[in-house]
Amino acid sequence: MNRVAHLLILPLVLATYIGAFMIQERLFRGVVMELRPVPSSRFLQATAGYFKQLAAEVIFVQSGVFLGGIDQAKAKPVEYAPTLTHNYRQVTALYPEFQDPYYYTQAYLADVGPEYTRAANEILANGRKAHPESFIFPFFQGYNHFSYLDEPLEAAAIFREVSLQPKAPPMFAHLAVILSAEGGMLEASIISLMVLIKSTEDEAVKQHYQEEVAMFKSALAVQKAVNAFQVARIRTPATLDELVPEFLPALPTFGQAFELTWKPPVVGLKRPSRK
Amino acid sequence: MLPKIWSLARLVLIDGLRRHALIGLILLAFGLEVGGLLFVDFIPRDIGRASADFILSVGWLTGFLFLLFHAVQTMAWDEERRTIHTILARPISRSQYVLGVFLGLAVLLLLLNAILAALGFGVLVSIKGSIKAVYFTHLSLPHYLLAWAGLFCIELMILAVILLFSGLVRGGFPVLLLTVSYYFICTGLPVVRDAFATRFGEAAGPLTTLLKGLTMVFPDFGRFDFKALVTRESAPAAIQHLTTDLLLLALYLTIALWLAAMVYQRRDLQ
Numbered sequence: 001m002n003r004v005a006h007l008l009i010l011p012l013v014l015a016t017y018i019g020a021f022m023i024q025e026r027l028f029r030g031v032v033m034e035l036r037p038v039p040s041s042r043f044l045q046a047t048a049g050y051f052k053q054l055a056a057e058v059i060f061v062q063s064g065v066f067l068g069g070i071d072q073a074k075a076k077p078v079e080y081a082p083t084l085t086h087n088y089r090q091v092t093a094l095y096p097e098f099q100d101p102y103y104y105t106q107a108y109l110a111d112v113g114p115e116y117t118r119a120a121n122e123i124l125a126n127g128r129k130a131h132p133e134s135f136i137f138p139f140f141q142g143y144n145h146f147s148y149l150d151e152p153l154e155a156a157a158i159f160r161e162v163s164l165q166p167k168a169p170p171m172f173a174h175l176a177v178i179l180s181a182e183g184g185m186l187e188a189s190i191i192s193l194m195v196l197i198k199s200t201e202d203e204a205v206k207q208h209y210q211e212e213v214a215m216f217k218s219a220l221a222v223q224k225a226v227n228a229f230q231v232a233r234i235r236t237p238a239t240l241d242e243l244v245p246e247f248l249p250a251l252p253t254f255g256q257a258f259e260l261t262w263k264p265p266v267v268g269l270k271r272p273s274r275k
Numbered sequence: 276m277l278p279k280i281w282s283l284a285r286l287v288l289i290d291g292l293r294r295h296a297l298i299g300l301i302l303l304a305f306g307l308e309v310g311g312l313l314f315v316d317f318i319p320r321d322i323g324r325a326s327a328d329f330i331l332s333v334g335w336l337t338g339f340l341f342l343l344f345h346a347v348q349t350m351a352w353d354e355e356r357r358t359i360h361t362i363l364a365r366p367i368s369r370s371q372y373v374l375g376v377f378l379g380l381a382v383l384l385l386l387l388n389a390i391l392a393a394l395g396f397g398v399l400v401s402i403k404g405s406i407k408a409v410y411f412t413h414l415s416l417p418h419y420l421l422a423w424a425g426l427f428c429i430e431l432m433i434l435a436v437i438l439l440f441s442g443l444v445r446g447g448f449p450v451l452l453l454t455v456s457y458y459f460i461c462t463g464l465p466v467v468r469d470a471f472a473t474r475f476g477e478a479a480g481p482l483t484t485l486l487k488g489l490t491m492v493f494p495d496f497g498r499f500d501f502k503a504l505v506t507r508e509s510a511p512a513a514i515q516h517l518t519t520d521l522l523l524l525a526l527y528l529t530i531a532l533w534l535a536a537m538v539y540q541r542r543d544l545q
Contacts, residue, residue: 046462
């Protein structure tokens with residue numbers, strides 16, 4: 001009986017097992033990849049203990065595998081963005097020093113929609129706190145403000161703050177000036193540019209800044225004309241063309257450098273290449 | 276007194292080596308570290324940090340396994356096989372027995388950590404050499420050693436508590452359960468304290484005071500977690516409190532071993 005069992009029943013059980021395994025494999029292939037929300041960072045910290053850093057890295061890798069596995073043509077970011085936002089919030093709270101989630105946040109969340117852009121900036125704030133020496137994360141934050149949220153003044157504030165750091169590239173101070181001008185803070189931009197002129201040694205750069213000061217002063221003249229128009233007509237002009245010729249001989253032009261913006265009652269300057 | 280303690284420690288050390296407590300764990304850790312090279316492949320940018328975390332996490336896992344499945348069992352075997360009677364039949368006190376076993380197991384742990392740290396450093400150097408500098412900007416040997424020293428400190432605290440639990444309850448399994456519970460309280464308590472501080476501010480209510488008191492018994496192991504320093508050039512503020520942390524560790528070990536010795540003094544070993 002034992003020999004019969006070994007010769008007949010065991011192969012049968014083995015064959016059934018292999019068959020069940022193959023079916024399970026096929027079923028698994030058909031399963032749509034899903035990103036699951038992870039528990040809160042506090043729970044993870046309490047349970048993972050000394051493994052908390054590894055836990056954060058494993059959660060990040062899971063999100064990376066998910067993002068790499070989805071069909072970019074069919075997948076709608078807005079569908080997975082809430083879970084991805086939640087997971088990156090937890091990962092960065094659990095292990096703020098780990099840098100990769102900040103790059104992925106910028107790459108996969110910032111452009112999904114205003115709600116996610118703000119969430120991305122909150123996540124990036126963790127990165128700034130953990131890496132105060134890094135210029136990448138504030139750059140991402142500023143970029144998100146002016147590019148996705150149309151908030152040039154908020155972007156300028158971030159860039160100005162970064163520009164005060166001892167090793168900050170001069171690019172940040174200049175970006176702060178340009179974005180302040182776009183937000184309509186022309187006088188502040190002129191003052192900042194004058195400071196930049198004083199602090200730079202490079203003659204070509206100095207010349208470039210002086211040209212920008214002249215352009216900002218022209219734009220400021222337009223703002224003053226708008227103010228005069230408001231006092232005289234007790235309303236804001238519908239377009240800047242209304243200022244000509246009574247309040248301004250002609251609207252200034254800035255070549256390829258800038259173009260005037262008009263968000264009543266504020267006159268600004270922006271780079272023409274941007275939308 | 277010291278020669279007697281050291282003689283017993285040597286016995287524990289040799290017994291541990293004879294039971295392949297080290298070689299088995301080292302092979303396991305080496306296998307995990309090699310497997311970890313695949314894990315690191317999934318990290319696009321912060322590769323240095325993730326590699327260092329992985330190496331130290333493997334070290335922690337190995338040390339924890341040693342504590343739960345060797346240290347706990349060593350204490351249980353001594354009673355179950357009545358080895359403790361043979362030892363105490365010699366001119367050695369019960370306090371010296373506790374200290375000798377602690378020292379023997381601590382030396383075994385030190386050996387285990389030293390070997391794993393050396394292996395891990397080799398793995399880190401090879402990873403650093405195989406990728407661009409931007410992905411692994413800095414590998415600090417002093418900070419790496421500090422991280423392992425911190426890990427060893429945590430293990431010593433758990434070891435001292437295992438000796439205390441072994442005196443209080445009979446059998447390896449209850450001690451193992453108590454040790455796991457102790458570990459989770461130690462890791463959970465700082466989170467609870469942090470949650471309370473966030474919710475109620477710094478105002479010290481009775482619950483806040485209670486939680487602070489509990490932290491004296493269940494220490495915050497996070498204070499000895501220096502993993503984040505391994506890939507950093509400069510040492511942040513955490514390192515400035517090192518002297519206080521070490522003093523606290525020494526006192527904690529003294530109190531735990533003192534209590535363990537007292538328990539063994541009064542314990543009926545029949």
